[in-house]
Amino acid sequence: MRPFFQGQTALWMEQHATRALPPCLRVKRLGLAYHSRPVLADISLDILPQRITAIVGPSGTGKTSFLTCLNRLTDLIAGATVTGQIYLGELEIFSPAMDLLALRRRIGMIFQKPTPFPFSIKRNLEVPLREHGLRDRRRIEQVMQEALEQVGLWEEVKDRLHQSALSLSGGQQQRLCMARAIMLAPEVLLLDEPCSALDPLSSSVVEDLITRLRDRFSIVMVTHNLAQARRVADTVALFWPVNGVGRLIEQSATEQFFEDPQHEITRAYVRGYKG
Amino acid sequence: MQDIHGKSRARLEETLAALGAWIAAILVLGVFGWILGDLLWHGWPSLSWEFVFDAPRDAGRAGGIGPILVSTALLLGICLAVALPIGFGAALCLAELAARAAWPTRLIRRSLDILAGMPSILFGLFGNAVFCVILGFGFSLLSGGLTLACMVLPLVIRSADEALRSVPAQYRLSAAALGLSRGATLWHLIVPAALPGVLVGFTLAVGRALAETAALIFTSGYVDRLPHSLLDSGRALSVHIFDLAMNVPGGDAHAYASALVLVTMLLAINLVASRLGSRWSLCRMSSI
Numbered sequence: 001m002r003p004f005f006q007g008q009t010a011l012w013m014e015q016h017a018t019r020a021l022p023p024c025l026r027v028k029r030l031g032l033a034y035h036s037r038p039v040l041a042d043i044s045l046d047i048l049p050q051r052i053t054a055i056v057g058p059s060g061t062g063k064t065s066f067l068t069c070l071n072r073l074t075d076l077i078a079g080a081t082v083t084g085q086i087y088l089g090e091l092e093i094f095s096p097a098m099d100l101l102a103l104r105r106r107i108g109m110i111f112q113k114p115t116p117f118p119f120s121i122k123r124n125l126e127v128p129l130r131e132h133g134l135r136d137r138r139r140i141e142q143v144m145q146e147a148l149e150q151v152g153l154w155e156e157v158k159d160r161l162h163q164s165a166l167s168l169s170g171g172q173q174q175r176l177c178m179a180r181a182i183m184l185a186p187e188v189l190l191l192d193e194p195c196s197a198l199d200p201l202s203s204s205v206v207e208d209l210i211t212r213l214r215d216r217f218s219i220v221m222v223t224h225n226l227a228q229a230r231r232v233a234d235t236v237a238l239f240w241p242v243n244g245v246g247r248l249i250e251q252s253a254t255e256q257f258f259e260d261p262q263h264e265i266t267r268a269y270v271r272g273y274k275g
Numbered sequence: 276m277q278d279i280h281g282k283s284r285a286r287l288e289e290t291l292a293a294l295g296a297w298i299a300a301i302l303v304l305g306v307f308g309w310i311l312g313d314l315l316w317h318g319w320p321s322l323s324w325e326f327v328f329d330a331p332r333d334a335g336r337a338g339g340i341g342p343i344l345v346s347t348a349l350l351l352g353i354c355l356a357v358a359l360p361i362g363f364g365a366a367l368c369l370a371e372l373a374a375r376a377a378w379p380t381r382l383i384r385r386s387l388d389i390l391a392g393m394p395s396i397l398f399g400l401f402g403n404a405v406f407c408v409i410l411g412f413g414f415s416l417l418s419g420g421l422t423l424a425c426m427v428l429p430l431v432i433r434s435a436d437e438a439l440r441s442v443p444a445q446y447r448l449s450a451a452a453l454g455l456s457r458g459a460t461l462w463h464l465i466v467p468a469a470l471p472g473v474l475v476g477f478t479l480a481v482g483r484a485l486a487e488t489a490a491l492i493f494t495s496g497y498v499d500r501l502p503h504s505l506l507d508s509g510r511a512l513s514v515h516i517f518d519l520a521m522n523v524p525g526g527d528a529h530a531y532a533s534a535l536v537l538v539t540m541l542l543a544i545n546l547v548a549s550r551l552g553s554r555w556s557l558c559r560m561s562s563i
């Protein structure tokens with residue numbers, strides 16, 4: 001087991017320094033079907049470390065589904081079948097030998113709707129830490145506080161850690177979920193429209209948070225907000241339905257994606273956004 | 276114009292619906308109150324501590340229901356000790372199986388529903404054949420309790436299953452996304468969230484077991500003495516009421532008093548279960 005919890009910050013800096021630049025997630029010809037109805041086909045793309053990759057595209061093109069392939073949440077979805085390969089470093093994610101709990105700890109996920117458990121704020125963070133083998137009470141409190149500080153929630157909740165997490169506002173809940181994910185020190189964070197259920201103010205708070213997290217994680221973010229993609233992303237990937245099946249049309253650096261798109265569809269899509 | 280008409284129409288419909296709900300509520304409460312009042316009216320005069328603790332005399336016309344309460348408690352204890360763990364375990368398996376094998380689960384659920392709706396006398400005959408005769412327990416509290424367990428098992432499984440299934444699927448997904456194991460997800464999240472519903476099912480099961488008569492006549496028997504072991508025959512309270520009302524001329528007053536005791540027990544169990552339900556889930560949810 002990786003020593004996540006000892007001197008987290010030090011570990012991050014170390015990782016930061018030594019992290020090799022080759023992509024940390026490589027997706028090869030990924031396909032996905034629900035009950036034999038194809039939803040995604042032939043998706044190949046690389047996720048770079050310490051970069052934000054935005055995924056955009058119309059509704060129903062399988063962007064959320066794509067994220068669930070990356071941490072194999074598809075295993076839990078009845079009728080979902082995947083084809084192709086995804087490599088996390090050297091590991092093949094879909095191989096039967098893959099340790100799912102370890103995989104999901106290395107690849108964290110935030111859902112579109114905030115998903116705190118119906119526990120107290122503290123227990124929301126405590127349960128995953130304990131389940132991942134951290135027993136020491138003082139360490140738990142420390143990691144918890146660190147994570148809450150990183151998402152800027154500590155000052156807001158430090159006096160009410162024992163209250164139900166459901167009593168938090170939507171934006172606070174989403175940040176709690178982010179704290180819950182990043183305290184496990186994942187390498188990749190999957191964000192599914194993390195701001196879409198939030199009001200503009202909380203939305204900008206979460207967006208700031210995401211940019212601050214860039215240095216430490218590889219972030220894959222689905223968004224419908226092209227302005228946001230342009231503000232925060234390093235690369236942008238466009239998913240588009242071709243005969244009802246989601247395909248990757250173009251993946252390029254943000255600058256190029258918006259100013260000089262290579263593909264006809266991207267050009268039209270971006271032009272729509274520019275008005 | 277049309278809008279106004281639409282609005283008043285909607286308001287009328289709303290009023291009618293509310294009226295219907297009130298009438299239904301009053302009917303239900305009225306019937307319940309009537310039964311309770313009738314029981315109190317006829318039963319209260321014979322009710323006393325002696326009645327609760329004494330042994331019956333003169334076929335139940337005199338004396339009390341002490342040994343019968345003991346038998347009833349033992350029957351219920353055996354029934355719950357068997358049915359609750361098995362039932363809850365089966366419900367957990369069913370809920371976990373559901374994602375991977377859709378049609379077998381559906382088949383199992385359908386069969387359980389049919390079993391839950393079976394007349395209890397069939398369970399009585401089944402229990403008599405299996406526990407009394409084949410396993411050789413004879414007419415005994417053990418046979419009766421096990422028969423009751425078989426009878427309430429479908430109910431326990433299905434109600435726990437429904438409660439587990441009504442936990443939002445998103446909980447499972449977000450727990451899995453955090454790398455929580457299946458067991459941890461069940462223990463920390465799914466079971467506490469389902470607990471109030473599970474307890475409601477358990478209470479229903481207790482109620483059914485307490486009220487059961489037909490299945491017990493064939494399995495635990497009639498004997499109204501104090502049982503000395505689980506292999507002794509014993510008389511359940513509901514059987515006692517049935518006997519007093521149908522077979523013992525002049526037993527009406529004590530039948531009413533016994534029924535009053537039975538209803539009081541049922542109400543008390545309901546109350547305790549609902550309290551426990553909310554308390555437990557709150558505890559499990561708020562701290563480790």
Ligand SMILES: Nc1ncnc2c1ncn2[C@@H]1O[C@H](COP(=O)(O)OP(=O)(O)OP(=O)(O)O)[C@@H](O)[C@H]1O
Nearest residue numbers: 034039058059060061062063064065066077078079
């Ligand atoms: N669990 C599921 N079972 C069956 N079909 C599903 C399931 N989840 C999604 N789908 C289908 O897969 C397609 C892609 O859905 P998905 O949620 O991935 O799209 P999306 O790009 O995230 O859309 P949005 O932008 O609206 O969130 C849709 O047609 C949807 O109906």
Ligand SMILES: [Mg+2]
Nearest residue numbers: 063064065192
């Ligand atoms: Mg989506």
